[in-house]
Amino acid sequence: MGKVLFIRGGAVGDFILTLPAIKLMRDCLPENEIEILGYPSITELATTTGLADRTRSIEDARLATFFAPGAKLDEEWCDYFSSFDVVVSYLYDPDGYFSGNLEKAGVKTLLRGIFRPEESEPFVSASRQLARPLETLALFLEDPAPALDYEKTENTFPGNPVIALHPGSGSPSKNWSFESWANVIKGISEKHHEAHFLITAGEAELERIEQFHALIDPLGISWESVSGKSLTDLASLYRSIDFYLGHDSGISHLAASAGSKGLLLFGPTNPSIWAPETNRMEIIASPSKSLGDISVAQVLDRIELSTS
Known part of the structure; x- marks a missing residue:
């Protein structure tokens, strides 16, 4: 050709x-x-x-x-x-x-x-x-899994579970509340005291993400803010983590393409169409199409199942 x-x-x-x-x-x-x-x-x-x-x-x-x-x-x-x-x-x-x-x-x-x-x-x-x-x-897609071979970033917290959270997306209606995510982080850290959290944010989210930082600062957990990375560097980082948390967003698709294991929350969008086709990402879809109807307990329960 x-x-x-x-x-x-x-x-x-x-x-x-x-x-x-x-x-x-x-x-x-x-x-x-x-x-x-x-x-x-x-x-x-x-x-x-x-x-x-x-x-x-x-x-x-x-x-x-x-x-x-x-x-x-x-x-x-x-x-x-x-x-x-x-x-x-x-x-x-x-x-x-x-x-x-x-x-x-x-x-x-x-x-x-x-x-x-x-x-x-x-x-x-x-x-x-x-x-x-x-x-x-005459080319037919049999494997829609997005897994790609990005270079893997070295884990700077060997032996400790590293969890990445991207609490934003391209639309506010697709975002769970910062308070809910903070409570999830608190729940994870209570079971896994040694867990380290990476909080990622896009350029357009930098100002608002500071509000989230203020919520998790008092929790006494190990965490760091990740921003300003190229998509390739961020994908390499996602290859090295133990778990990913996010919504229906481009960054969640990036994490899926890096082969990350994780959990994605879907509200107004249909996961049958928009979710990454990979068995490494669990999905919680709100029946009401509102993320506000997803509870912290639901999310924590699914993280247990995903990491067991």
Whole structure:
């Protein structure tokens, strides 16, 4: 086949849910050159784990003309797109302008993927939906598990259980309360006095996460704040932990892709679609779709089961 280009925008979770499709291409056709057009801080996850050979930034003003009908297309970008034997695009393109301009640029085999997974019944996981375009090439996703081979960070607390908690997400409605998470940490530490906690936060969460720090400071536990790391470095850290706690978030998908064992809380979103497909992550889904209806006791009970 030769050269394959995957075009994927979106946030961290969107990209990680697409990785099983990229991995399918790599595993089934290892001789292909695979390139990804996207956001470099996210797409580096694919190059560092060997799923892609190269990446290129999608943040180029010259690409804007590809989303307009009848526009004069940038010659260098036309040459770039036409150099691939297959292009798989997941960009939002309701009017087909981008796809039409790719074909105008010389793309011969264009596979259009969904920008956002379908959420109606029958519920199909996002990773399986995102891999469907490859069925045109007779490539069928059998293993949607996101586990990737990140480099493992050295454990600085050997012999002590290390538990990572990411108490945020991209939407407040998907977040359990800080007070509830603080009580979970307290409950774990009462049973495992030697436990060390890593509290991770994204750049947009730094100001608010200080409120959580203030809640756990008086608990007398061993903990540290983790922020400012690249996604690749954070994934390497997650490879070395003993347990992960979080919500439906891109960072939870990152932890799952690192092979972390853990527990995820789901409220308004459907885990049948949005949860990582791995048997290493337990799920608690609120029947009412409200995380407020999940109790601290429920979470502590499931952590017992997960770590037994």
